[in-house]
Amino acid sequence: MNTIKLSDHQVFALAGNFTMGTAIIAVTATVADYAKQDAWIVALLAPVVGLPLIWVYHYLMKLHPGKTLIEVYYAVFGKVIGWILAAYFVIFVCLLSAPNIIFYIGNFVQTQYMTETPLYALHFVFVICLMVGLLYGLEAIARSSEISIFIVSGLIIFAMLMNLPNINPKNLLPVLEEGFTPIIKASIQLASNITWPCIIFTMFYPLNTVNTNKTRNSLFIGYTWGTIINFICIIMSVLVLGSTITARSQYPTYLMAKEISIGIISRVEAIISFSWIVTETVRVTFYFYAAVIGITRLLGLSDYKKIVLPLGLVSLVFSGVTYPDTIYPGIYDTTMWVAMIGVYGVVLPILMLIITKIKIRIGKL
Amino acid sequence: MGIMLIVSLGLFAIVLCIVEVPKMLNAKEYKEMIVFFVILCFGVIVAILKILGVHLINPQDIVTFIYSPIIEAFKSVLEK
Numbered sequence: 001m002n003t004i005k006l007s008d009h010q011v012f013a014l015a016g017n018f019t020m021g022t023a024i025i026a027v028t029a030t031v032a033d034y035a036k037q038d039a040w041i042v043a044l045l046a047p048v049v050g051l052p053l054i055w056v057y058h059y060l061m062k063l064h065p066g067k068t069l070i071e072v073y074y075a076v077f078g079k080v081i082g083w084i085l086a087a088y089f090v091i092f093v094c095l096l097s098a099p100n101i102i103f104y105i106g107n108f109v110q111t112q113y114m115t116e117t118p119l120y121a122l123h124f125v126f127v128i129c130l131m132v133g134l135l136y137g138l139e140a141i142a143r144s145s146e147i148s149i150f151i152v153s154g155l156i157i158f159a160m161l162m163n164l165p166n167i168n169p170k171n172l173l174p175v176l177e178e179g180f181t182p183i184i185k186a187s188i189q190l191a192s193n194i195t196w197p198c199i200i201f202t203m204f205y206p207l208n209t210v211n212t213n214k215t216r217n218s219l220f221i222g223y224t225w226g227t228i229i230n231f232i233c234i235i236m237s238v239l240v241l242g243s244t245i246t247a248r249s250q251y252p253t254y255l256m257a258k259e260i261s262i263g264i265i266s267r268v269e270a271i272i273s274f275s276w277i278v279t280e281t282v283r284v285t286f287y288f289y290a291a292v293i294g295i296t297r298l299l300g301l302s303d304y305k306k307i308v309l310p311l312g313l314v315s316l317v318f319s320g321v322t323y324p325d326t327i328y329p330g331i332y333d334t335t336m337w338v339a340m341i342g343v344y345g346v347v348l349p350i351l352m353l354i355i356t357k358i359k360i361r362i363g364k365l
Numbered sequence: 366m367g368i369m370l371i372v373s374l375g376l377f378a379i380v381l382c383i384v385e386v387p388k389m390l391n392a393k394e395y396k397e398m399i400v401f402f403v404i405l406c407f408g409v410i411v412a413i414l415k416i417l418g419v420h421l422i423n424p425q426d427i428v429t430f431i432y433s434p435i436i437e438a439f440k441s442v443l444e445k
Contacts, residue, residue, distance in 0.1 A: 034445055092428055185442060299400055306389065306397050309381055313408035321421045332425055335443050339432045 004208050010142035011209060012218035012225070013149040014282065015201065019194050019226025021283030024156065025251045025276045026104060027193045027230075028237050030334060032246035034186035037172055039243065040235040046187040047227035050195030053346065054223055057199060058216050060353045061206040063360070069202040070297040076352045076359075083298065089344050090294030094200065094287050095311070099319035100329070101284040102126055105277060106319065107326060108251065112273065123319045126281075131312045133285050134292065135305060138204060141289070145282045152275040153229055159272055160236045162260045167239040192338040194230060196345030198223065203290040250326075288315070370416045378409050 006014075032039045064072045069089070073082035106122040114122065133141050176183075201219070209215040237252040240259060246252040254276075257269035292311060296304040323329050382405075389398045414421060436443065 092424070096424055096428075182445070185445065188442065295400075299396070301397050301400060302394060303397065306385060306394075306401050307404055309385075310401060310404035310408050313377070313412060314404065317408065317411045317415050318421075318424065320415065321423055322425050324423065328425075332429070335436050336425065336428050336432050338443055339435050339439065340428060 004137065004139050005210050006138070006142050006204070006208050006215075007210070008215055008218040010146050011205070011215050012222040013146040014142055014286070015198070015219050015222025016149050016225040016229075017145045017152070017279045017282035018198070018200070018286055019223050020152070020229050020279045021226075022101070022104070022280065023190075023194050023226070023230040024233050024279065025108070025253045025272070027190060028234050028252045029247055029249060030189050030330075031186045031234060032238060032243050032252065034189055035182045036177065036247070037174070037238055037243040038176060038183055039186065039238050039246070040172070040231070041176075042183055042186040042190055043227070043231040043234040045183065046190040046195065047224070047231075049187065050191050050198075050227075051220070051223075053195055053349075054198055054220060056349050056353055057202055058205075058212075058219065060349055060356065061202050062212050063353075063356050065206060065212070068204070068207055068293065068297060069199070070294055072202070072352060076355050085348070086294065087298055090291055090298060093340060093344055094291035094294055095315075096318075096322065097287040098130075098284055098291065098315045099322045101280060101287065102130075102315065102319040103323045104329070105280055105284075107323075108273070108276075112251070112254065120316075120320055123316060127312050127316045127319070129281065130285055130288060130315075131308060133281075134288060134308045134312075137305075138208060138289065141282070141285050148278050148282070149225075152278050153225070155271045155275050156229055156233065159257050159260065159268060160232050162262055162265060162268065163236055163240055163256060165262065166256075166259050167236070168242070169239065171239055171242045188338060188342075189334060192341050192345075193333075194227060195223075196341045199341075199345045199349060200286055200290045203293050367416050371413060374409060374412050374416075378405060381405065 028039070031042050035042045060072065061067075061069075064075060067075070070086045073086040073089075076082065077085060102123050103119075105126055106119050109122050110117060110119055133144070205215070205219070206212045233253050237246045237256055240256045241249070241252055245255070249255050254269050254272050257272040258267065260266060260268050288311075292304045292308055295301075295307060295311075301307070323332075385401065386398065389395075389401070411421060
C-alpha cells in the first residue's frame with residue numbers, strides 16, 4: 001500500500017498548491033477586514049512566523065520514521081487517548097473540510113458564472129473530479145499538481161503584472177495606523193488558513209518520500225512559494241482596490257482582475273478563477289486523502305480505495321448542509337476553525353514533539 | 366424530480382455493491398466490507414433525507430458546541 005514514493009519536485013508542487021489553495025481568493029477579504037491597509041504586513045509576517053512550525057512538523061515525523069500522524073498519536077498518547085484524538089482529527093478537521101471547500105467552489109461558480117444552476121449540480125461535478133483523482137491515487141494527484149503549479153503561478157503573476165497601471169500607492173497609507181494588535185489578529189486568521197493546515201502533510205510526508213532530509217527542503221520551498229504568491233495577491237488587492245473594498249467584497253482578487261484593461265487584454269478574471277479552482281482542487285483532494293487514509297489507519301483496513309466512493313457520497317450530501325448560507329462560513333472560519341486547527345496544528349504537534357523527546361531520552365521509544 | 370433522484374441514488378448504490386463486493390469477498394476482506402456498508406448506508410440515508418427535504422444536523426454545530434468554552438476564553442483574540 002505504501003509503495004508510492006514521491007519525488008522532491010512533487011512534494012514541492014503539492015506544498016505550493018496546498019498553501020496557495022484557499023488563500024488566493026477567499027482569505028484576502030478576511031485579512032483586509034482585520035488589518036485594513038496593513039494587510040501586506042500580515043502576509044509577510046504570518047508565513048515567516050509559520051516557518052518554524054513547518055520545521056516542527058518535519059522534525060516530529062523524522063523522529064517517527066515510517067509512520068503517519070495517526071500512528072504518532074498512538075505512540076505518544078497511548079492507544080485509547082491517541083485513538084480519540086486521531087478520530088476527532090480525521091473526522092472534524094480532514095473529512096469535514098472536504099464539503100466546506102466544495103461549498104466554497106460551488107458558491108463561487110454559482111455567484112460569478114452560473115447564477116441559475118443549483119448548488120448541488122455544481123458540487124456533483126466537482127465531487128466526481130475529486131473521486132477520480134483519489135481512485136487514481138496519490139501519485140496521480142502529485143503529478144497533476146506538478147504540471148499545474150507553474151501554470152497557475154504564471155497566470156496569477158501575469159494577472160498581477162497586468163494590474164500594475166491600476167495601482168494607487170496611497171492605498172497603503174497610513175502604515176500601522178492602529179498599532180500591532182490588528183496585525184497579530186489578522187496573522188492568526190491567515191496562519192489558520194495557510195500554515196497550520198500543513199499538518200495534513202504529515203499523513204504522507206515522510207512515509208511516501210525517498211529521503212526525508214532532502215525532501216525537507218522542497219517542503220519548505222513549496223510552502224514559501226505558496227506564501228509569496230499569496231503575498232502578491234494580498235498586496236495587489238490592497239493597492240488596486242483599497243482596503244475598504246477588499247474587506248467588503250467576497251472575492252477581492254477576482255474583482256481586481258476585472259479591472260485589467262490594457263489594449264486588447266481585458267476581462268481576464270477567468271484566469272484567476274481557473275488558477276483558484278485548480279489549487280483548491282489540490283487542497284480538497286488532500287484533505288480528503290488525509291481523511292480516507294486516516295479512517296483506513298484508525299480501523300486497520302488494508303486498502304483505502306474501497307471506501308472512497310461511499311465517502312464521496314457523504315461529502316456530496318454534506319456539502320449543502322455544513323454551510324447553510326454564505327454568512328455562516330464567515331463566522332465559522334474566523335472562530336471555530338481557528339480554534340480547531342490551532343489545537344491540532346500548533347498545540348498538539350509541539351506537545352507531541354516534547355513528549356517524544358522525553359520518551360527518547362528515557363529510552364521508552 | 367425527487368423520485369428520479371432516489372432511483373438514481375439506489376442505482377448508484379447497487380452498481381457500487383455489484384462492482385466492489387465480489388472483489389472483497391474473494392480477498393476475504395470482511396472488515397473492509399463492514400466499513401464499506403456502514404458508510405454507504407449512512408450516505409444513502411442522509412442523501413434520501415436531504416432529497417425529502419428533512420433538516421439535517423449540521424456537523425459544524427457539533428464542533429461549535431464542543432469549542433464554545435475555548436472560543437469564549439479567546440474571544441478578544443479572534444474577534445476584531
